[in-house]
Amino acid sequence: KQPLVKKTTPIPIALYGGRHAVTMLPGGGIGPELMGYVKQVFKYAGAPVDFELVDIDPKSDETNDLEYAITSIKRNGVCLKGNIETRSESTGVQSRNVAIRNELDLYVNVLHCHSYPGVPARQSNIDIIIIRQNTEGEYAMLEHESVDGVVESMKVVTQSNSERVARFAFEYARRNNRKKVTTIHKANIMKLSDGLFLETSRKIAKEYPDIEHNDMIIDNCCMQLVSNPHQFDVMIMTNLYGTIVSNVVCGLVGGAGLLSGKNYGDHYAMFEPGTRNTGTAIAGKNIANPIAMLSASIDMLDHLGHKQHSELISDALRKTICEEKIHTPDLGGTATSTEVVQRVIDHILQADIRAW
Numbered sequence: 001k002q003p004l005v006k007k008t009t010p011i012p013i014a015l016y017g018g019r020h021a022v023t024m025l026p027g028g029g030i031g032p033e034l035m036g037y038v039k040q041v042f043k044y045a046g047a048p049v050d051f052e053l054v055d056i057d058p059k060s061d062e063t064n065d066l067e068y069a070i071t072s073i074k075r076n077g078v079c080l081k082g083n084i085e086t087r088s089e090s091t092g093v094q095s096r097n098v099a100i101r102n103e104l105d106l107y108v109n110v111l112h113c114h115s116y117p118g119v120p121a122r123q124s125n126i127d128i129i130i131i132r133q134n135t136e137g138e139y140a141m142l143e144h145e146s147v148d149g150v151v152e153s154m155k156v157v158t159q160s161n162s163e164r165v166a167r168f169a170f171e172y173a174r175r176n177n178r179k180k181v182t183t184i185h186k187a188n189i190m191k192l193s194d195g196l197f198l199e200t201s202r203k204i205a206k207e208y209p210d211i212e213h214n215d216m217i218i219d220n221c222c223m224q225l226v227s228n229p230h231q232f233d234v235m236i237m238t239n240l241y242g243t244i245v246s247n248v249v250c251g252l253v254g255g256a257g258l259l260s261g262k263n264y265g266d267h268y269a270m271f272e273p274g275t276r277n278t279g280t281a282i283a284g285k286n287i288a289n290p291i292a293m294l295s296a297s298i299d300m301l302d303h304l305g306h307k308q309h310s311e312l313i314s315d316a317l318r319k320t321i322c323e324e325k326i327h328t329p330d331l332g333g334t335a336t337s338t339e340v341v342q343r344v345i346d347h348i349l350q351a352d353i354r355a356w
């Protein structure tokens with residue numbers, strides 16, 4: 001079958017003759033194979049995107065390729081990313097995932113946790129937005145051994161970043177017709193750091209009287225998420241709570257292979273699978289679920305304004321996953337990664353795009 005190259009498609013104004021250049025960072029583990037699926041699907045969907053591939057060697061702690069990756073994202077403005085392993089355990093070596101987020105000031109991470117009809121899961125009808133501070137908190141990576149056997153680790157919370165995240169959350173809630181924002185914290189113990197985060201969100205909440213605001217302690221939040229997740233609408237939290245809560249909710253809706261996450265700053269955007277796993281143990285076995293990375297690529301197309309292409313691909317995904325229930329083993333199915341991707345491509349080829 002010939003790829004559908006839709007020459008008459010109205011393409012949004014973009015760089016380089018109507019096509020967007022996007023940095024692609026496959027990372028380690030299943031990253032490269034998932035990126036291969038994205039490229040295949042984009043080819044058949046005729047998505048007007050050219051990827052600039054930057055391979056970061058997981059075995060090396062050299063920073064040259066990291067600097068190249070950051071330069072490339074600064075040039076293109078947008079990145080699609082897998083997870084980069086940090087092998088080194090020495091304290092001087094920063095996680096390259098953290099370094100990229102910090103250098104680009106991608107201060108907020110947004111995870112739309114939603115159930116997929118037709119996907120077996122512990123909870124159904126979940127629809128929660130997790131908004132996470134993405135550049136500081138417990139990820140400051142400032143640790144030292146003050147005296148033998150005593151290690152100190154700094155959690156950094158700033159008013160300015162807490163304010164940016166809170167404002168982002170309330171704006172997001174207002175624009176997306178959400179009713180409630182819940183701040184997650186441990187201010188009863190970390191009175192200064194989490195106290196500042198909580199106080200700042202309370203202050204910003206006053207500017208949004210149309211949105212309800214409440215708060216919850218992180219440990220109770222984890223219990224409530226498992227027993228009664230439907231009480232949550234939009235949630236905001238610091239960095240480490242964010243990764244834990246994201247993983248809990250992803251577990252509730254079907255695991256690590258389904259949801260995508262968005263990282264935003266004032267200048268750049270980066271899209272990736274929501275739980276940021278490397279998936280080293282399942283790499284090369286043709287069993288990784290391609291949905292999370294394909295969803296990240298759909299988010300990226302939306303961000304670039306290529307709505308028709310993003311809808312074409314998300315519709316094909318929905319038919320494959322929710323209607324035909326072609327599932328990889330992580331969802332209890334028997335399909336290989338390539339069978340799922342082929343079915344998505346079949347739906348793209350069958351789509352009626354004459355109305356475009």
Ligand code: ATP
Pocket residue numbers: 029030083085256257258276277278279280281282287288289290292330
């Ligand atoms: P690492 O040290 O490799 O980064 P991690 O904590 O990020 O580890 P992983 O082991 O990579 O976590 O992933 C956690 C679990 O999620 C594993 O069981 C993995 O197989 C599973 N997983 C992650 N991504 C996918 C996917 N796309 N499809 C199926 N399973 C996945």
